[in-house]
Amino acid sequence: MAGIKPKVRAPRNRTIALSESELSRYAKKLLKVSSKPSAFALQNLLGKTILGDTLTVLSRIPAEVADLIIVDPPYNLAKNFNGSRFSAMSDAEYEAYLDSWMGELVRVLKPDGSLYVCGDWRSSCAIQRSLQSKLCVLNRITWGREKGRGASANWKNGMEDIWFAVKDPQNYCFNLDAVRLRRRVIAPYKLNGEPKDWNDSESGKFRDTAPSNFWDDISIPFWSMPENTDHPTQKPEKLIAKLILASSRPESIVFDPFLGSGTTSVVAKKLGRQFFGIEQNLEYACLCEKRLEIAGDDASIQGYTDGVFWERNSLGAQKSKKNP
Ligand SMILES: C[S@@+](CC[C@H](N)C(=O)[O-])C[C@H]1O[C@@H](n2cnc3c(N)ncnc32)[C@H](O)[C@@H]1O
DSSP states (O other): OOOOOOOOOOTTOOOBOOOHHHHHHHHTTSEETTSOGGGGSHHHHTTOEEESOHHHHGGGSOSSOEEEEEEOOOOSSOEEETTEEEOOOOHHHHHHHHHHHHHHHHHHEEEEEEEEEEEOHHHHHHHHHHHHTTSEEEEEEEEEOOOSOOOSSSOOOOEEEEEEEESOTTSOOOOGGGGOEEEEOSSOOEETTEESSSEEETTEEEEEEOOOSEEOSOOOOOTTSTTOBSOTTOOOHHHHHHHHHHHOOTTOEEEESSOTTTHHHHHHHHTTOEEEEEESOHHHHHHHHHHHHHHHHOOOBTTEETTEEEOTTHHHHHHHHHOO
16 A cells, blocks of 8 residues: 655645545445456445556446546646556557547446546547547537646647537437526626616626636636645546536436546535546545545535536625625
């Protein structure tokens, strides 16, 4: 078992970390690849984090069980996932890597299911080609996010893509009203003295807008956020919440084959969905278990309040109006 080096953190740092004793306690909850075949029957998989290599584990997952699959794989760049190194490769090699598991994910997806795949600009073309050969691609969401200092002789990367694909474009779930974005109205136009398509409430003037495929209202988790962990590529809960709310129903089954620190399972639990996922790294898999335990007491998702996604910083403005 990998040892955990305790870190000294600032008092306001809320990063979720694991002690040695937590690591051994949560490790007992994980489903191991060596478990007997019945452990991989659907009723035994639900709520579980599987510790193992996705490429091996996928063949043990029953067919057509997942309503929604969220895939956040290693991107095509060099990355160290707690000792397990992923290396950058040619586009063709990366596409072959994607193909090595994409077909299995399609088998696991229900006929009316949806699948999302995350990537950066370097990985995106290969992701699109791999998806298009097996599914019907419906959209590419671009998430504008700030991280890092950038390069001296190139544009700093400030975006990621999230590809959206379904098995059957005539039959899939999309809950538009669950993912509207509440924006402050800059020019509150009235018709016959009544607000035109916006709400004039005590807390301000807002419009619930249709969600577009450009997302600029989500921050990368950072040290003072309660969802933050030391995982190097953790996705924000708010981002995953949009995917889950749009493309699944209460009690739907959500699956993540590259679970990392567990964001997909944690958000699925907070939103009343069923879930399971796979992660190869023991410490990350245990972090997921710890976050799932915390989610049992606190189902809040930063940036998603009272069933509404709030434009960045507008919720604070609304609260301060209520409690000046
Ligand atoms: C991009 S990260 C996912 C981060 C995650 N979305 C989160 O919010 O924490 C990819 C994860 O996949 C894991 N991984 C990479 N290759 C894997 C494999 N073959 N089987 C299982 N997990 C793998 C890595 O350890 C890493 O934690």
